[in-house]
Amino acid sequence: MNEKPAAKRESTADREFVHSRVIDAPRERVFRAFSDPAHLARWWGPKGFSNTFEEFDFRSGGRWRFIMHGPDGRNYPNENVFVDVAPERIVVEHVVGHHFELTITLTVQGERTLVGWRQLFDTAAEKQRIADFVTEANEQNLDRLAAEVLNVA
Numbered sequence: 001m002n003e004k005p006a007a008k009r010e011s012t013a014d015r016e017f018v019h020s021r022v023i024d025a026p027r028e029r030v031f032r033a034f035s036d037p038a039h040l041a042r043w044w045g046p047k048g049f050s051n052t053f054e055e056f057d058f059r060s061g062g063r064w065r066f067i068m069h070g071p072d073g074r075n076y077p078n079e080n081v082f083v084d085v086a087p088e089r090i091v092v093e094h095v096v097g098h099h100f101e102l103t104i105t106l107t108v109q110g111e112r113t114l115v116g117w118r119q120l121f122d123t124a125a126e127k128q129r130i131a132d133f134v135t136e137a138n139e140q141n142l143d144r145l146a147a148e149v150l151n152v153a
Contacts, residue, residue: 014124017134019117021142025149027106030113031087032152033145034058034104041066043148046137060085064092098126117142 023030033039037056044051048071055065060082068076079096090104098121105116117138121127127134 012120015121015127017117017119017127017131017138019138019142021115021117021146022109023113023115023146023149024111025113025152026111027087027108027113029149029152030106030115030145033149034090035085036152039148039152042151043144044068044141045144046140047144058082058085098130100126115142115145 033043035058037053037058040056041051041053044066045068050069051066052069053064053066055063057063062082062085064078064080064082066078068078070076077096078094081093081095083091083093083101085091088106090106092102092104094100094102100119100121103116103118103120105114105118107114107116119134119138
């Protein structure tokens with residue numbers, strides 16, 4: 001096995017955004033907010049954005065293509081691949097535009113769920129280029145998820 005010991009692994013802190021939020025709902029409901037495209041389309045993206053899904057194949061290896069519609073009237077095409085899909089972890093590779101891997105963890109905390117949100121970019125320069133926008137946008141995304149979970153049966 002070629003894996004480096006933890007102390008020798010290269011740090012990715014300069015290439016990643018890490019957020020978390022405790023959502024007042026069981027993991028199954030939070031997972032449905034991701035897995036049901038009707039729910040996902042309502043909360044995905046920063047405040048003021050809406051979505052039109054063109055393809056949504058929610059399984060490992062499945063594709064997710066959609067257009068985010070900005071509050072300024074601009075359209076933002078997005079294309080992703082679901083790398084891993086499980087009730088405790090969803091990994092999405094964003095393949096159009098700035099490339100990154102998003103790992104979302106869903107950890108049971110009694111009747112609540114700790115949502116972990118880790119966005120890893122290829123380079124520190126790419127992360128820095130969009131840091132002013134993404135930090136707030138990720139928090140808004142989690143705000144919108146917390147609100148949408150209230151509509152999930």
